[in-house]
Amino acid sequence: PRVRRQRQMCIRDRLGAVLLGLGLTSCSDFLNVDRYFRDQQSTERIFSDKDYTLQWLSFCYSRLQGDNLEVGHSDVCPFNFSDDQVFNERGDRFAKFKRGEYLNSTGGQNAWKWSYDGIYQASILLNELYENEDLTPEEVTDVRGQARFLRAYFYWLLLRKFGPIPILPPEGADYTKSYDELAYPRKTYDECVSFITSELEIAATELFEKRDNLNIARPTKGAALAVRAKVFLYAASPLVNGNTEMADFTNKDGQQLIPQEYNEEKWAKAAASARDMIEYSEMSGLYKLYTFERRPVSTDEAYPTTIEPPYHEEYSNKPFPEGWSNIDPFESYRSLFNGDIYAAENPELIFTRGTNGDSNDLKTDNTMVDFVKHQLPGTFGGYNVHGMTLKQSEAYAMADGTSFDKECYTLWKGKFTNDENKDEHKYDNVKNGVWWGYTNREPRFYASVAFNGAQWNALSIKEEGGKDSRNKQIWYYRGATDGRINGSDNWCITGIGIMKYVNPNDCAKWGGSIYQKVEPTLRYADILLMYAEALNNISEGTHYQVTSWDGSQTYDIFRDKEQMRRGVKPVRMRAGVPDYSDEVYENPKKFFEKIVHERQIEFFAETQRYYDLRRWKIVEEHEGEQIYGCNTLMNEEYKDMFYLPVRVAELQTSFSRKQYFWPISFDELKRNNNLSQAPGWQNYD
Numbered sequence: 001p002r003v004r005r006q007r008q009m010c011i012r013d014r015l016g017a018v019l020l021g022l023g024l025t026s027c028s029d030f031l032n033v034d035r036y037f038r039d040q041q042s043t044e045r046i047f048s049d050k051d052y053t054l055q056w057l058s059f060c061y062s063r064l065q066g067d068n069l070e071v072g073h074s075d076v077c078p079f080n081f082s083d084d085q086v087f088n089e090r091g092d093r094f095a096k097f098k099r100g101e102y103l104n105s106t107g108g109q110n111a112w113k114w115s116y117d118g119i120y121q122a123s124i125l126l127n128e129l130y131e132n133e134d135l136t137p138e139e140v141t142d143v144r145g146q147a148r149f150l151r152a153y154f155y156w157l158l159l160r161k162f163g164p165i166p167i168l169p170p171e172g173a174d175y176t177k178s179y180d181e182l183a184y185p186r187k188t189y190d191e192c193v194s195f196i197t198s199e200l201e202i203a204a205t206e207l208f209e210k211r212d213n214l215n216i217a218r219p220t221k222g223a224a225l226a227v228r229a230k231v232f233l234y235a236a237s238p239l240v241n242g243n244t245e246m247a248d249f250t251n252k253d254g255q256q257l258i259p260q261e262y263n264e265e266k267w268a269k270a271a272a273s274a275r276d277m278i279e280y281s282e283m284s285g286l287y288k289l290y291t292f293e294r295r296p297v298s299t300d301e302a303y304p305t306t307i308e309p310p311y312h313e314e315y316s317n318k319p320f321p322e323g324w325s326n327i328d329p330f331e332s333y334r335s336l337f338n339g340d341i342y343a344a345e346n347p348e349l350i351f352t353r354g355t356n357g358d359s360n361d362l363k364t365d366n367t368m369v370d371f372v373k374h375q376l377p378g379t380f381g382g383y384n385v386h387g388m389t390l391k392q393s394e395a396y397a398m399a400d401g402t403s404f405d406k407e408c409y410t411l412w413k414g415k416f417t418n419d420e421n422k423d424e425h426k427y428d429n430v431k432n433g434v435w436w437g438y439t440n441r442e443p444r445f446y447a448s449v450a451f452n453g454a455q456w457n458a459l460s461i462k463e464e465g466g467k468d469s470r471n472k473q474i475w476y477y478r479g480a481t482d483g484r485i486n487g488s489d490n491w492c493i494t495g496i497g498i499m500k501y502v503n504p505n506d507c508a509k510w511g512g513s514i515y516q517k518v519e520p521t522l523r524y525a526d527i528l529l530m531y532a533e534a535l536n537n538i539s540e541g542t543h544y545q546v547t548s549w550d551g552s553q554t555y556d557i558f559r560d561k562e563q564m565r566r567g568v569k570p571v572r573m574r575a576g577v578p579d580y581s582d583e584v585y586e587n588p589k590k591f592f593e594k595i596v597h598e599r600q601i602e603f604f605a606e607t608q609r610y611y612d613l614r615r616w617k618i619v620e621e622h623e624g625e626q627i628y629g630c631n632t633l634m635n636e637e638y639k640d641m642f643y644l645p646v647r648v649a650e651l652q653t654s655f656s657r658k659q660y661f662w663p664i665s666f667d668e669l670k671r672n673n674n675l676s677q678a679p680g681w682q683n684y685d
Helices: 033-039 050-062 093-098 111-128 137-162 189-206 221-236 265-284 329-334 368-375 390-395 419-424 443-448 464-469 524-536 561-575 588-602 608-615 619-623 636-642 666-671
Strands: 085-087 349-351 386-388 544-547 554-557
Touching (some): 137 221, 189 221, 221 524, 265 544, 265 561, 524 588, 588 608
Antiparallel strands (some): 544 554
16 A cells, blocks of 8 residues: 655645535535645644544545445446345446456546545554544544544455555555555464454444434444454455465565464354453343334335234244234344435444435435435336346245245246235235236245335326326336346346335335435444354354453353354344254354355345455355346236246356455556555466
C-alpha cells in the first residue's frame, strides 16, 4: 500500500453529502480543501473540534461504500453472485466474472485502495484523538472505538478477499521515509488474524452498546464481538487451516503465508468467540432472532393471514424458540430485509452499512433501492436482470421440511394451481396458474423466490394508469411482458426471479417508490450457525479450555450436541421447519452437509455463499457446475416445457485454483516491490 497523505494535511476528497445515514455535517462547510490549505490547520486543531473530528471519521465510513459493499449492484459487488443467483446485463460481464477474469470484469477493483485509505485515516485519528473540546470523554472513547473497529474491519475485508495482506504500523506510516522503506510485505494469515481480533477486543471496550436509527451504521460493542467471531471462524476453515495446496502462497523471500499444519484448536477459538457473542446477547438483551407475531385473519393480499407450517407434534404447540406456535415464519424472515421494520428496531441486525446511499433517488447506483430495482420486473419499472439459479430454487425444502424431489418435474408435469385444487396447497398463498412444484414449500422460499406466476404487490402505485397492476401475477413465459426478450438484457435469464429485499410497496413507475432498506451486513442468525459449525469440527471426546474475550470466564469447548442445537434450532424454528434429528447431530459429516445447506438458504443474496464455498474448499464442485434455469424459450402455450431444467448457455462457468483469492492489480504491485501476488495470478515481475 502507498501512503497518500501527510499527517499535517486534511482529507483531500470532498466528502459530499451524508453517507450511510450517519447524520454527519457536509464537509463543504468544514473540510473544504482550499480552506484547509489557507488555514494550515494541524491535526491538533482537527481533533480538538467535534465537527472536524466527525468529518475525519466520516471519510473512514465512506470507504465502506463502493467496492467494499456487502450487498449491492453487480458493478461493485459481484461477490453476491455465486451459484445461487445471476445477473444478466451489459454483455458478458457475468461470464467473465465466473471465468475468473476478475481484473477484466466490472466490480471489486477499488477494494484494495479504498480499504487502505480507510485504514490510514483511522490510524491518524487513533494516534491524535485523546480529548476534544466538544466531545465528552465517553464520546471521545466511542469515536476512537469506531475508528479502531473500522480499521480492523477494513483489514478483515482485505483478508477475506485477497488472503494475507500487509499490516501497516498501528502508529501510522512515516511519510518522511523513502519509498522502499514504506513497501510492506504481506503478513502471514495467522498474524493478520491476531492483529484484527486483538483490535476488535479493544474496540469492544470502547464502543457504545446501542445506536439509534440515525446512527445505525456505526458499530457497537456487539458488532466488534461478532466480527471477531467471524474472523476466527474463517481462520479455522479448511482454506487457511493446514491447506498444503496453498504452500506456494509466499512472500518474495519464500515465507509461507498460509498455515501448512492443521490446528483443530482454531475451531475451539471460533466456537468460543461465537459463544462470547451469544452470552453477551442473552445477558444484554440487545441481540436475538427477529420474529413476527402470528397475524390474525387478514384480507390484505400483501400481508396475508399467517399460514401455520404442517403440524408437528414437537413444535406446533410450543412458542418460539422451542417451536413456532406464536410466530409467522414467512413474515419473520421477509420483513428482515424489505424495509418494513426500522433498523434500530431489528434485534437481529448486528452491523450494517445502512441504505448504501440516497435511496430516495431511483437513479442512484449502488443503493439498496437500486439493487431492488434490478430485481423488479419491467412491468413495475424495474430492470428485470437479477435471477435465481434453478439449483437455489430447488434447495428450499417443502413445507414439512423434507427435501424438494427432482422427480417432481416428471411427477407434476401438467399440474397447475386452480380453483379445484386449492385445498391441496394450503401452505402457501400461491395464485392460480402456477406450476405445482412452487406450491407447499417452506416459508423462506416465498420470501425469497419470485417464481413464474408469483404475485407482486406494488402497493405504492399512485397514478390511475397503473392502479390495476397492484397485486399482479408476473409471468416469465416467452411472449409475456416480463418474459424473454431477444436482443435485450432486460429479462430474467433463468426464468426464476428474486423476491428477497422486495417490499409489498415497491414499484418504480406510475408514481410509485421503492422502500428504503438497509444492507444486512451481519446478522445474529450468522453467529448462531457459526457456533454450531465450529463445535461440529471438534473431535469427539476432545475438550479445549478457552478464556472468554474479556477474561471473565473459561469455556469448556467440545463437540456438545446440545450446544450445537442451541445454534441451529432457533434458526430452523423461525423458518417454520423442523430441527435436525439426533442422527444428524451425532454425525459430523451429515451435520456439515446440513450447515452448508442451511447457510445457502438462510443467507441467500447476502454475499455469504461466495466466501463460504471458498473457505470450505468445496467451491469447485458448486461454482464449477453449469448454471441451469427454466426453459425460457417456451411460451404459455407450451408451459409444461417451461419448467424442464435447461442449461443457460449464456452463463458459462468454471473454477480454477486462482479464484480462491482476488489478485493484486498491476498498479499496486508496481508501487510496492515487496508485495507478492496470490497463487495463479500474474506477478508482472
